[in-house]
Amino acid sequence: MNKLNRRKFLALAGAGSAAVTTGGAITLANLGQTKGNTLTFRAVAGLPSRLLPAYASYVIEGHVNLETRSGVVTQTLYAGEPGEMSRIAFPGQSRIVRITDAQDLGGTFRIVGVIDDRSQLQNGESSTFDILLDPAQHIGRTSFFGSELLLHLEG
Amino acid sequence: MADHLDAPGLMSPNGNAKTDITDIYAFQKSGDNDKSILILNVNPLAPTLATEFESNGLYQLKIDTNGDARAEIAFRIQFTPVVNGQQWATVRRAVGEDANADENSGEIIIKRAPVSFGSQAHVTKSGPYKFFAGIRSDPFFFDLIGFLHNFHFTGSDFFLDKNVFGIVLEVPNKTLGDNPNIGIWARTLLSTGDADGDANDYTHDDRMGRPAINTVFNHGQAKNVFNAIDPIQDRAQFESSFIGTLESFGYSADQADAIADILLPDILMYNYNSSAGYLNGRKLTDDVIDISLKLVTNGQITTDGVGPHTDYLNHFPYLGQPH
Numbered sequence: 001m002n003k004l005n006r007r008k009f010l011a012l013a014g015a016g017s018a019a020v021t022t023g024g025a026i027t028l029a030n031l032g033q034t035k036g037n038t039l040t041f042r043a044v045a046g047l048p049s050r051l052l053p054a055y056a057s058y059v060i061e062g063h064v065n066l067e068t069r070s071g072v073v074t075q076t077l078y079a080g081e082p083g084e085m086s087r088i089a090f091p092g093q094s095r096i097v098r099i100t101d102a103q104d105l106g107g108t109f110r111i112v113g114v115i116d117d118r119s120q121l122q123n124g125e126s127s128t129f130d131i132l133l134d135p136a137q138h139i140g141r142t143s144f145f146g147s148e149l150l151l152h153l154e155g
Numbered sequence: 156m157a158d159h160l161d162a163p164g165l166m167s168p169n170g171n172a173k174t175d176i177t178d179i180y181a182f183q184k185s186g187d188n189d190k191s192i193l194i195l196n197v198n199p200l201a202p203t204l205a206t207e208f209e210s211n212g213l214y215q216l217k218i219d220t221n222g223d224a225r226a227e228i229a230f231r232i233q234f235t236p237v238v239n240g241q242q243w244a245t246v247r248r249a250v251g252e253d254a255n256a257d258e259n260s261g262e263i264i265i266k267r268a269p270v271s272f273g274s275q276a277h278v279t280k281s282g283p284y285k286f287f288a289g290i291r292s293d294p295f296f297f298d299l300i301g302f303l304h305n306f307h308f309t310g311s312d313f314f315l316d317k318n319v320f321g322i323v324l325e326v327p328n329k330t331l332g333d334n335p336n337i338g339i340w341a342r343t344l345l346s347t348g349d350a351d352g353d354a355n356d357y358t359h360d361d362r363m364g365r366p367a368i369n370t371v372f373n374h375g376q377a378k379n380v381f382n383a384i385d386p387i388q389d390r391a392q393f394e395s396s397f398i399g400t401l402e403s404f405g406y407s408a409d410q411a412d413a414i415a416d417i418l419l420p421d422i423l424m425y426n427y428n429s430s431a432g433y434l435n436g437r438k439l440t441d442d443v444i445d446i447s448l449k450l451v452t453n454g455q456i457t458t459d460g461v462g463p464h465t466d467y468l469n470h471f472p473y474l475g476q477p478h
Contacts, residue, residue, distance in 0.1 A: 047305065052371055052400070053371070079160070080163065081163070081165075086165060122311075144305065145304060145305065147305070
């Protein structure tokens, strides 16, 4: 019998890279520039995002150097809706995004990246990452399995 | 999910996976229409979150024999603490007002039945009853990740390699009451001690009738409220929110009201003279998620693309070997 203890469960969840693209409403948390040109942000979305109660929280967070246009962003699916989020991540649902471009568009930020480890991508899931952040409006947008996902920025 | 992890934060009610109900099933015994099989599964992702049954709790299958959303019959299962790697169950059958009470009353019908912690299923026979309790393959099937990804189903069954702790009872239909049309739900209790010095007191932990009710319709703390109350309180407490959810999927107010009246109270209806599956009882192979998706989404979504597992047994205890 395969025993999957909590530690292993969490390790599986966090170890690999993970992908997520979502298609609903995301909450962006904690967006701000720190240390000169480094943009640090954290985004949270409840999933599923349409009509029914959210079971999970999709978190996008990372650091992006706006000068070198590089950085790393992670995407993780945690058990529990936003506000009730646990620290248990769904196995195979985390992704690491290597940032390939970042632009300050005069108050909004467009961040583009790629998921290098494509082994865990699901059918229909893109390896590219593209998010538009608007701190003034506390919103952002990305795509999720071909649908636009509205982001809400917190903090 | 059926009822797995149905507390806020996708956690077990009261943080106790041992008494976290995942599913219940009720179906005619194949080849013997005078008997029924009742299954109560708990402990999602076993043994990740818990490795035994709760000895400070009580597991119950409640039977409503007259449609009043109150139990007239209850099967109660109590487990000993684990000693030297072994755990034992006692099964009681309570009738009348005792069946409604939150106490460990009732006639003992099975004594000292061993819990199975390995692949081999230890079955206990006592008079007309058969009983099993132990770790088994989780029979539930659902593309959970596709659901979380806003219904972008990929045909991947999240539960294919998961286990639960199963409680399986084979009972003569006559022990379910004279009226073949019954209602069934499961209720787990946690002991709060013995404050009055007569017997253990219990508090409500988890509750389930039909699959994907509390998990799908209720938000945040409402999930805890739903678990805490009894089915007879369901409509008063939750009908309006259920109607709102159904209307958001395109149902008219009248349609939503009618469906909410079917879904609440959360009781699994079962005619023990019929071998039909869900919504008449529930067989292991019934694709309850597809049925629920069609119903709840007003036909907008019809399937998650996954079907029954292939490890079910065609004999007692019916649940497949653990992974």
